[in-house]
């Protein structure tokens with residue numbers, strides 16, 4: 211008989227956390243305080259089959275001492291059917307309506323909880339990161355893409371299908387540049403790492419990496435500064451919209467682009483101040499994330515340790531329905 215996850219008792223044993231990305235899968239043991247150990251990362255092929263990908267995942271999972279693990283938490287791109295435990299991650303074409311929860315539960319005998327990857331990141335920042343003291347916040351990841359999660363009344367919004375806070379596809383410039391999703395003017399077109407480089411090269415900057423671009427901005431390069439300014443303003447627009455819709459007080463920014471936070475944070479703060487100076491919406495504090503690279507992995511563990519931080523009830527997302 212599979213043990214069940216009880217959302218009222220504090221879970222002291224370690225949890226196996228799994229962060230499933232489009233090109234790699236990270237696993238680690240996560241303690242209740244969010245500390246991680248025994249991290250492993252495997253690279254996954256883009257065109258592998260559903261069963262092969264699952265077999266690779268289960269092979270890594272079986273390497274852990276499952277008898278000492280309280281449960282398993284999984285962060286993955288949406289959409290996720292929480293009730294059925296079925297996933298169709300937008301970045302993994304091989305998995306469409308894939309019964310991920312049942313697959314891992316049958317293999318391990320352990321209860322499994324799922325959540326959106328950026329939702330997991332928001333849980334990590336809420337539990338042990340920059341949003342610990344804030345009950346109304348937005349978490350944004352500026353990386354290869356742009357994702358995020360909302361914290362409302364102290365809890366992270368799990369979303370109907372795991373995609374609440376998909377801020378990368380919030381339109382910040384109607385009629386603007388076309389996004390990979392088909393819309394015009396999405397935030398991701400202006401503020402993801404690859405977008406920063408593409409936009410800078412289009413106006414004559416020479417370089418290949420977002421970090422180079424941000425370093426150039428720091429050094430006073432006018433072209434780089436122009437692109438960073440546009441990105442910061444796009445992020446500020448998304449923050450202002452979150453403030454208008456959810457009355458957030460805090461924006462937590464993470465992801466690779468924010469590694470150069472000495473460049474991006476002041477730029478976003480200035481843009482937020484410009485965008486929100488009318489005073490109708492309460493001011494929003496903008497800070498860097500505490501767990502830039504590991505937020506999703508830590509959060510995947512914490513959705514098992516701290517289900518109270520997620521709006522999803524355990525009944526809708528646990529082994530025994």
Ligand SMILES: [Zn+2]
Pocket residue numbers: 378379380389390391392393396398
């Ligand atoms: Zn888009």
